[in-house]
Every structure is written in C-alpha cells, then in structure tokens.
Amino acid sequence: MLDIKLIREKPDFVRQRLVTRGAWEEQFIDGILQADDQRRKALAEVETLKATRNRVSKEIGALMGQKKLAEAEAKKAETKDLGDRIAVLDQQAKAADATRDEMMLRLPNLPHASVPLGQTAEDNPLVRSHGGKPEFAFQPKSHVELCERLKLVDFARAVKLSGSGFLLYTNWGAKLERALIQYMLDLHTREHGYTEVAPPLMVGPQCLEGVGQFPKFKDQYYGVAEGNDAAKLGHLYLIPTAETPVANIHREEILSERQLPICYCAYTPCFRGEAGAAGVGTRGMIRVHQFDKVELIKIVKPEDGYAEQEKMLAHAERILQSLGLHYRVVQLCTGDMGFASAKTFDIEVWAAGQGSYLEVSSVSNCEDFQARRMNLRFKTEAGENKFPHVLNGSGTALARLFVALLETYQQADGSVLIPPPLQPYLQTDRLIPQA
RNA sequence: GGAGAGAUGGCUGAGUGGUUUAAGGCACACGCCUGGAAAGCGUGCGUAGGUAACACUACCGUGAGUUCAAAUCUCACUCUCUCCGCCA
Numbered sequence: 253m254l255d256i257k258l259i260r261e262k263p264d265f266v267r268q269r270l271v272t273r274g275a276w277e278e279q280f281i282d283g284i285l286q287a288d289d290q291r292r293k294a295l296a297e298v299e300t301l302k303a304t305r306n307r308v309s310k311e312i313g314a315l316m317g318q319k320k321l322a323e324a325e326a327k328k329a330e331t332k333d334l335g336d337r338i339a340v341l342d343q344q345a346k347a348a349d350a351t352r353d354e355m356m357l358r359l360p361n362l363p364h365a366s367v368p369l370g371q372t373a374e375d376n377p378l379v380r381s382h383g384g385k386p387e388f389a390f391q392p393k394s395h396v397e398l399c400e401r402l403k404l405v406d407f408a409r410a411v412k413l414s415g416s417g418f419l420l421y422t423n424w425g426a427k428l429e430r431a432l433i434q435y436m437l438d439l440h441t442r443e444h445g446y447t448e449v450a451p452p453l454m455v456g457p458q459c460l461e462g463v464g465q466f467p468k469f470k471d472q473y474y475g476v477a478e479g480n481d482a483a484k485l486g487h488l489y490l491i492p493t494a495e496t497p498v499a500n501i502h503r504e505e506i507l508s509e510r511q512l513p514i515c516y517c518a519y520t521p522c523f524r525g526e527a528g529a530a531g532v533g534t535r536g537m538i539r540v541h542q543f544d545k546v547e548l549i550k551i552v553k554p555e556d557g558y559a560e561q562e563k564m565l566a567h568a569e570r571i572l573q574s575l576g577l578h579y580r581v582v583q584l585c586t587g588d589m590g591f592a593s594a595k596t597f598d599i600e601v602w603a604a605g606q607g608s609y610l611e612v613s614s615v616s617n618c619e620d621f622q623a624r625r626m627n628l629r630f631k632t633e634a635g636e637n638k639f640p641h642v643l644n645g646s647g648t649a650l651a652r653l654f655v656a657l658l659e660t661y662q663q664a665d666g667s668v669l670i671p672p673p674l675q676p677y678l679q680t681d682r683l684i685p686q687a
Numbered sequence: 688g689g690a691g692a693g694a695u696g697g698c699u700g701a702g703u704g705g706u707u708u709a710a711g712g713c714a715c716a717c718g719c720c721u722g723g724a725a726a727g728c729g730u731g732c733g734u735a736g737g738u739a740a741c742a743c744u745a746c747c748g749u750g751a752g753u754u755c756a757a758a759u760c761u762c763a764c765u766c767u768c769u770c771c772g773c774c775a
Contacts, residue, residue: 295736299744306708306744309756313705328755335755506697506734629734635716637734 253356253624259284269362272369272586280355287355291348298341305334357467361621363586364558364595370585377585379597382569383578386604390664394605395655396536399425401666403686404658405537417526417541419651424683428657428670429544431677432650433519436546436571440647444567446517446548451497453520454488459500462626463644464592464618465492472525490523494547495644502551503626509633512640513552513560517647520545537651538610544650550643551628554620557641558595561617565597568613568647575671577656578602580609594619601652605659610652615645 259266263281270278308331315324368377399405404425410418421429440446454476460466465473473492477485491497498518507514522545537543548567552560565581572579584596593616600609620639623629629637661669666685675681 292737295744299737302745303743305755310705310708312755316705324755331755508697635732 253621254359254362255620255624256284256288256352256356260288266362270360272363273360273589274371274587275360277359280359284352284355284359287348287352291345291352294341294345294348298338298345301334301338301341305331305338308334357461357625360468360591361464361594361618363589364617364619367589367595368583368585369587371587372585373588375585376582376588376598379581379583381578381580382573383576385578385602386660388604388662392604392659393662394536395603395658398605398658398662398666398668399537401685402658402668402683404428404683407535414541417539419537419540419542424678427678428674428683429650429654431674432653432657433544433546434677435674436647437517437519439571439574440517440546440548440567444515444517444570446515449498449501449516449518451491451494451501451518451520453491453497453523455491455497455500456488459496459503460489462500462503463496463622464590464625465496468591474523474525491520492524493522493545493644493646494518494520495549498547498549499551499622499642499644500626502628505628506637507551507628507630507640509553509630512630513550513556516549518547518549520547522649537655538606540651543652546647546650548615548643548645548647551623551630551640552643553630554638554641557617557619557643560641561595561597561615561643561645564643564645564647565599565615568599568615568645571648571653572599572601572612574673575653575657577653577660579612590614590616592616592618592621594621599648601656603652603656603659605662606655610656612648612652612656613646615643617641617643 254266259281263285267278267281270281308327312324312327315321315327368375370376396407399407402424403422406420406422410420413420437448441448457466460470460473474490475485476488476490478487497520498516501516502514521542523542526539526541548564550560550564569579569581579599579601582598582600584593584598589596596614596616598611599613599615601612602608603610619641622642623639628640628642630640631637657671658668661671663669663682668683670678670681670683
C-alpha cells in the first residue's frame with residue numbers, strides 16, 4: 253500500500269510513476285483523493301461533536317455525584333440528539349474510509365527511480381551473465397526425454413492422479429529433488445546467515461492481502477474447503493510461494509531496531525492455478541501447478557533495503573554458480589515488475605535441451621509497500637515507529653532448476669552427471685538410464 | 688464434536704456504568720547518588736488520526752446494541768487455555 257500522505261501531497265507524481273508500469277489503476281487516484289477528503293471532513297466534524305459530548309457527560313456525572321438531579325436531567329436533554337448526528341457522521345467517515353482503502357489496496361507499488369522504463373520482458377536489460385552455454389558433441393535432449401529414460405519423473409501417472417500440471421517424482425528423481433532442497437537450505441543457513449523456518453502451507457486471506465497477491469490476483473490461487481462445507485471455501489488458501497506465510501510472520505508487530513535485519517529462508521511447495529496461462533499442458537516441468545521452492549525473506553531498515561537486495565541476489569546466484577550452471581541476471585523494467593515490487597532482478601538459467609533461459613529466481617525489494625499492508629513496523633532507537641523494507645527472493649525455484657541440471661549435465665550415453673556439491677546428498681556422481 | 692474458563696499496553700495485572708481520557712508492578716530510557724556497579728530516589732515511557740505546537744478524537748479480542756456517558760451492561764462471532772471424544 254502506498255502512503256496516503258504521498259498521494260495527497262504529490263498526486264501527479266504518483267500518477268506518473270504508476271503510468272510507467274502501464275498500470276491503469278492510476279485512475280483510482282481521483283477517487284482516493286475524493287474519499288479521503290470526505291473522510292477527513294466527516295472526521296473533523298464528528299470529533300468536535302464527540303468532544304462536546306464527552307465534556308457534557310462528565311459534567312452530568314459530577315452533578316449526579318452532588319445529587320443535583322434536576323440539573324443533570326437538563327444536561328441530558330441538551331445532548332440527547334448529539335448521539336444521532338454522531339452516528340450519522342461516524343457512518344459517513346467509515347464508508348469513505350472503506351471506499352478509500354479498497355482502492356488503495358488495488359494500487360501497485362511505485363517503481364524505484366533506478367528502474368529502467370519499459371513495457372514488457374523484451375525491455376528488460378541484461379545485468380550480467382555467468383559461465384557459458386555448455387557445448388555438446390551430440391544433439392542435447394529435452395528434460396522430458398531424459399526424465400523418461402532415467403525414470404526420474406512419471407508424467408503420465410501424475411496426470412492420472414491430479415490432471416495435467418502435476419509431477420510424480422520417482423526413485424532418483426525424488427532423491428535429486430530432495431537433495432537440491434537440502435543443499436540450498438544448508439548453504440543459505442550455514443553461509444548466508446538465514447534462519448530456517450517451515451511455515452503453514454495454507455494461509456488466511458489476510459496474508460495474501462499483506463504481500464499484495466489479493467485482491468488483484470484472487471482468481472489465480474487455490475482456495476480450500478474443509479470437508480464438504482462449501483461455506484468455508486476461501487477461509488484458507490494454498491500458498492503460491494513461501495513469501496506469503498513467511499513475510500507475514502511479524503505482521504501487526506512493532507519490532508525493535510536491534511532485531512533487524514531479520515533473514516528467513518524456507519522450503520515449501522508452491523501451488524498456482526496459473527489461470528489464464530494458455531496451455532498449462534506444455535509438456536514437461538516448466539510450468540506446473542505445484543512446484544518446490546526455497547525462498548529467502550528479509551525484513552530490513554529502509555536505508556539498508558537496496559544493499560540487502562544486492563546481497564540476496566548474490567546468495568541466489570551462488571546456488572547456480574556452485575552447481576556450475578550458466579545463467580544471466582536481468583533487471584525487470586517498469587512494465588514487467590510484480591504488483592508489490594519497487595525493484596526486481598530475475599535470474600534465468602540456461603536449459604540446453606530447451607535452447608532457452610528459464611526463470612528460476614526473482615529477487616524483489618518491495619520497500620515498505622507490504623509492511624504497510626501488514627502493519628509491520630519497527631521502533632527506532634529514537635523511539636519513532638517506521639515501516640521496514642521487506643524483500644523476497646527465490647533461492648531458488650525447483651522444477652526448472654531440475655530441468656537445467658539434467659539438460660546441462662547430460663552425456664552422450666544418456667547418463668547425467670551430478671555436480672560435486674550434490675554428490676554427498678545423493679551418494680553418487682551420476683544417474684544412469686534404467687533398463 | 689461436547690463441557691468449562693478466559694481475551695486489558697512490550698510483559699504482568701487491577702478495574703462490574705461517571706475524578707480510569709486504564710491503577711500498581713516488571714522491563715526500558717534519561718537524571719541523581721557511586722571510585723565503578725547494584726540497590727535506592729526522581730522523571731519519562733502504548734497505537735493511530737489531528738495541530739505550526741497545543742487542544743482534541745479513536746482504540747481494553749472482533750462486530751452490533753442499550754445509555755447523556757461503556758474496558759465495565761446485552762447479543763453475535765473469533766481466538767486461546769483446560770478436560771472429554773475422535774484422529775496421524
């Protein structure tokens with residue numbers, strides 16, 4: 253959520269920044285200002301009336317104490333109709349408040365001044381590239397073929413269980429998935445200073461609203477019902493990312509400055525309806541309804557926000573570097589950024605079988621946008637309450653990383669080499685085709 | 688699912704209609720005292736809106752209601768704890 257004071261004082265600046273994102277929501281600004289004005293006018297009036305009422309009520313109390321009942325009754329008559337006017341104005345202020353907030357929740361974050369202007373992913377500048385594309389003396393295979401030959405994923409039976417867009421990892425596939433998760437958690441907790449958490453996989457709507465997934469993208473997530481009670485549908489949602497529960501851990505709290513920065517990492521499955529994404533049925537593991545991810549979350553002082561984002565990006569890159577994968581980092585342009593983000597870097601790993609780069613990480617600083625929505629604050633040494641910056645980054649997403657590993661390390665004989673960091677977890681240095 | 692108890696500021700804990708616009712304690716900050724510290728003493732110390740600054744307004748789980756006046760009375764809901772049942 254944006255600061256209402258900023259909208260009030262610099263509406264044109266806010267409008268202009270929103271337009272750089274291609275956000276049609278800038279049209280809400282006039283409505284917000286109008287509702288805000290109505291709210292403030294109603295409040296100013298009703299507060300004066302309440303002050304009067306409080307004063308007279310106190311006088312009545314004093315008169316009753318002195319047994320001056322007649323005078324007390326006279327005073328009561330005096331304030332009799334005050335209550336009705338207060339009720340009406342209270343109602344007006346509340347209605348204006350609700351109208352304002354509903355629109356405020358629909359405004360995306362403002363891009364940081366350093367974010368390049370652009371409309372689509374085509375306009376995202378390359379930041380850097382690491383390693384080079386692996387070269388093969390043979391035609392590299394797609395992960396789908398490799399998975400089938402190595403019996404790592406049973407695509408057909410997953411469909412039988414849950415429909416398209418789900419994966420059934422088998423044998424070494426399941427082990428490789430688990431090894432990757434554990435390797436990444438170990439690296440981030442041991443060497444990058446993150447505290448591991450294992451959050452709930454179902455959350456209430458306030459968490460989705462807190463990080464900015466609601467209300468705009470409400471139709472993209474899985475709501476769950478308890479038993480056959482359809483009335484309970486929508487009380488809980490399957491998390492689309494660990495960001496949803498983990499960023500909300502300290503919602504509605506006032507942290508002390510000494511606690512910052514708070515750094516969490518979490519492994520969770522992620523559930524996404526991907527409504528509107530044409531042909532989820534894209535063969536393979538690249539776009540699925542459920543995938544695993546190790547997520548990084550930081551809550552930091554505003555002045556540290558962007559330095560911490562660089563560090564988080566380096567932490568995610570370290571995973572790919574240590575696994576010997578070729579990747580590139582791009583910065584998202586204004587038009588391609590997510591709803592809550594002020595500045596985002598994506599990491600894309602090279603998938604030789606696809607002949608393309610796959611997004612495996614997105615590292616965003618949401619500044620105080622989410623903190624405002626969650627009412628998450630910290631108290632400075634000077635005793636002032638401020639909103640911290642909240643950062644999230646994938647470190648990294650599985651499925652696609654799995655794809656890149658297989659396609660990068662495939663050999664002419666159909667086997668796949670396991671890079672050294674994963675060997676202790678798997679107790680093998682290669683996967684060999686099954687009979 | 689059944690029965691009971693409860694929800695007050697960072698914590699603890701008083702408060703059953705009007706000097707409570709939340710007592711006392713702990714913790715915290717500053718000062719005095721001290722060679723230094725502890726103890727002791729003094730001052731300050733919730734959140735948000737509002738103001739140049741005051742004033743003022745709201746908030747005692749949430750939402751409605753009664754009243755001139757609600758932490759306090761009424762109703763509904765939510766959550767927590769204890770016991771029972773079912774269950775991995």
